Amino acid sequence: MVSRTYIFNVGNFAFLFAIFVVGEGRIKGFGRFYDWQKPVSDDQWFIQKLDHFNGADGRVWKQRYFVNDAFYKMGGPVFLMIGGEGPANPAWMQHGTWLTYAEKLGAICFMLEHRFYGKSHPTDDLSTENLRFLSSRQALADLAHFRTVMAETQGLVNRKWVAFGGSYPGSLAAWFRLKYPHLVHASVATSAPIHATVNFPEYLEVVGHSLASENTDCPLLVKKASDILIEQLSDPANYDNITKDFNLCSKLEIQTETDSAYFLETLAGNFMDVVQYNEDNRGFEGVVGTNITIKVLCGVMADTSLGDPYARYAAVARLMMDTFSMKCVDVSFNKNLRDMTNTSWDGPAAGGGRQWVYQTCTEFGFYQSTDSPNQPFAGFPLEYHVKQCADFYNITAEQLAASVVETNEYYGSYDIHSDRIVFPNGSIDPWHALGITQDIGADLPAVFIKGTAHCANMYPANSKDPLQLTLARDHIFLHLQQWLKQ
Template identity: 55%
Template sequence: MATSRAVLLLLFLGSCGGVRLFHRGRPRGGMVGVPAVNWEHELPPDQWIEQQLDHFNDADARTWKQRYFVNATFYKPGGPVFIQIGGEGTADPIWMVTGQWIKNAEIYNAICFQVEHRFYGKSHPTPDMSVDNLRYLNSEQALADLAHFREYMGRKMNLTNAKWITFGGSYPGSLSAWFRLKYPHLVHAAVATSAPMFALLNFKDYLSVVRDALDTTATGTMCNKLIGVAVDAVSQAIKTDQGKKMMKEKFRLCDNLDGASPNDIANLFSTLAGNFEGVVQYNKDNRAFEGAVGTNITIDTLCGLMAAQRADPLTGFSMVNSLILDTYKQPCLDFSYKNMIKELQLTDWNSSAAEGGRQWTYQTCTEFGWYQSSDLTDQPFGHMFPVSFSVQQCKDIFGDKFTQALNVQGINRTNTNYGGYGIKVSRILFPNGSIDPWHALGITKDLTPDARAIFIKGTAHCANMYPDSPSDSPQLVAARMAIRKQIGQWLQS
């Protein structure tokens, strides 16, 4: 491990090929990114634990190696155990030395573990990511991995009688809550940050939060109105040869729009909406990603560009697109549906799809849905990427049996299994940010006095997990203090 490491978060890393920078609510690399921090010391090394491939079939003796990290710097005998749960991306050891959970570990003398999710990062349970092998990728198997990890590590390190507390953000936040639900004898308490708790096929309200977030900028409702005008202009432009040529130049398209399929057009509109969705989801969250022009990209940045071109909203819309392309070093906008599907069909661990895009798409197609469609009436991004567009992707990537009926079957099972909004749990905190579109599927009001929501005005996805920043809002600071206080109370109970 290198002894000097300066980490600057980029939501999306490297060349993205045919896959969109923001796909199904997930930035390339995962929904909880690397905090912006300079670290000049050794990071914890990779460690490995043997896991059963199928925890629910005792006749299947196959095993695999799961990666995890340990930080015992602050631990004192009798102290608690903190686990950060990995999710739909590579587990990064930088989280073992920074973030709010590490700050709390120092305060409460906890030993810290981070466990990488099966099928992500270096944790490869199967030789490849074929559809037949991906059947071992689901939340229940992931929870069983955590249960085995907790039992094994408890015995190995004499921590069986310690109080174990789980932490997770986004999908791992859901896992944190579900782990407490399914294995309450193993988990004393849980923090479930920005956790979607209700599986849903058509997550059309994602765009309602995006719309409302854009309204909070200095431009007010003007931003959404200008976006709506620009989207209408795009809709008209793609109807003529001259308009298609203009679109290719203005929006830096990788290919001509001539001969574009309906799925290409849907992908184009979805990608242009994604330019705003990604920034809203992570607005001012202290991941500190820098634009190519040297400025932090926030919703104020995007709406400022739109307002500056109020006489020509299409130009403002294209400037937002160029800013995103330049920020993530993309030479052009690849709207090709065929290219996207082709990349997500790759099954080799050395392929570009292995960064997590294929795996996460599979989980949405089989367990969660959560398709951010354009089916909501009152939003400015048009209606060119309906929920059927996402369902079609499941079939085209994984096979004809992955129909909407199969989607719905899996979604219903998830809600039946975990309880959805009606989850019955104790000793859990559910922090959510008002700017984060995922809060629409989260717990934002107390379930009981012992299963409480912390709704943080003005903050985005997983913002409470990141290191302190001088720009943190009073609401965010107060939320972090409330979480810290609750952890202390849990450890006394």
């Protein structure tokens, strides 16, 4: 029997939100489905400290990691792939651009799963009390301790270590080099949002621009559909038809603004997810739905034979359901609330949803609101996102805002004082709005890739890849080659 795991989206990261080993990002939406039937690398376990910042706490736990030494040549570098807000996928130990680099440079490759995700369970459950041990700072300390011990036990003390990560793990890769420069020689921080912000309406602005890059009418049609839908929601007499049109699992009930926002965000997630992962080469991960692209969605929205823009919006929802073999769409916020407050490791949100939203509430924000007029959606403002921090973890808006300020103070936001970090980003990817898209300096270069989406440079090369993506991968390699000589 094939087991499929639903993974929420990196930031709403996340978020997403679909999640994979190098991180992704959205908190809600249909997400992605992964087929874990075929393991390609054996799980290995590292004894890790629970709290790196309290010497009086001697508790430890087992953290999962993977190794590929097929390309290692004596004296070669060490590559460390950083896990993100979901289970670490061992398929990355056999696929991906980083292995192409490893083969050329004779590197040994490690991948470390992020604490509290996948099989790396530091605590008995996911209670809010236990989640206090989940943070980017603890994750960086995990990386530091892992790197130190593995270097000593595997004869890699004098080797140069290079960190790799995409999305939230891309941020970790940059921050690892920033905070532990004596341990990591260089970093590739792909699609890394390095500025924390509570409100992130720019995400949807980029979604609109990316849709327009395919068809200038596309975001206008989406906006028209969204406006019609909101108007329909104002009259409960329309709920039966809406339930049927969007094939909801139960009759639509809108009793609060949160109910409405959750429904509207779920439908908008169809477009958000597709834009973020547009035309990626992720088949090796067992991902379903890579055939659904911006071109496909805009084609549906432009098809007048389907009816008005509202009907075409519903057709997009049905297309996504068919693609993911979903019988219906559950848009009940009350059910989501029950799922997200279930603290068991067997709970429906334990695949990453409860953990990642906690990190957004305590470190990053990243809430993809409709507060900007320059985007095609409506109905899920910042207040809706912030309220969930209180609903799920009893974290107030004031605590959230203070945490985001503290994150930027600690890491420096865009003001990065380091070297040997390369920042690849794609112009279609909404996360580039919080990333580095222009060179900070000669040793802090940006690689801005026109026409590509989230983490595109990390995936295996494909004959259909645009020239600019191929050149970007080569450019990143040249930086690594040069830095490893230093």
